[in-house]
Amino acid sequence: MVKQISVREVFKIAMDLGVIPESAVVDRKGRAAWSSGELALVAMLERRPDGWLGWHAFVGDLKLGPALSSFGGLSVAIDPLVDDAVDWPRAGGSAGSIEKFLRGGIGAARRFVVDRLDLAQLLASESDVRRGDLTTWLPAANYPARLVQALILARDMGFDRA
Numbered sequence: 001m002v003k004q005i006s007v008r009e010v011f012k013i014a015m016d017l018g019v020i021p022e023s024a025v026v027d028r029k030g031r032a033a034w035s036s037g038e039l040a041l042v043a044m045l046e047r048r049p050d051g052w053l054g055w056h057a058f059v060g061d062l063k064l065g066p067a068l069s070s071f072g073g074l075s076v077a078i079d080p081l082v083d084d085a086v087d088w089p090r091a092g093g094s095a096g097s098i099e100k101f102l103r104g105g106i107g108a109a110r111r112f113v114v115d116r117l118d119l120a121q122l123l124a125s126e127s128d129v130r131r132g133d134l135t136t137w138l139p140a141a142n143y144p145a146r147l148v149q150a151l152i153l154a155r156d157m158g159f160d161r162a
Helices: 007-017 066-071 095-109 116-123 140-156
Strands: 031-036 039-047 052-061 075-080 134-136
Touching: 007 039, 007 095, 052 095, 052 116, 075 116, 116 140
Parallel strands: none
Antiparallel strands: 031 039, 039 052, 052 075, 075 134
8 A cells, every 4th residue: 555645745745846935834733823024824625525635725824823822813714716626646646747736836825915005905804815716715804904904004004094
């Protein structure tokens, strides 16, 4: 029986492909965190009960996010529009499906939010935002909190005057 590779090995493949930078901090829970410009990014890999590999990503504000971490950290969740999970990779297996999975998922998600202004606009959105094969998860129930976060971010960027 061929052994499944570890989460760290999947992230190593992602680093080798340039999907996430080599400077990313990877933990044992399946999270990789790094920053890019003014944004903080987190990619999460999950081993589903059915044995498949899935991902989630979060893009947030690098400046204010840590101060507001107990209130959501000024970030948006990014997920595939359609489930794109793949069978958990195995040692010596085909690299093609994992490469497509990583580039089309986490690789695309890291470009979903353009800058802090775009992040503020996403946070202020009343419903999910679709871009290509990806979507944000913006439930109506937390719209008021997201709107406050968007206003804090906008004010920090200097958009506090008429």
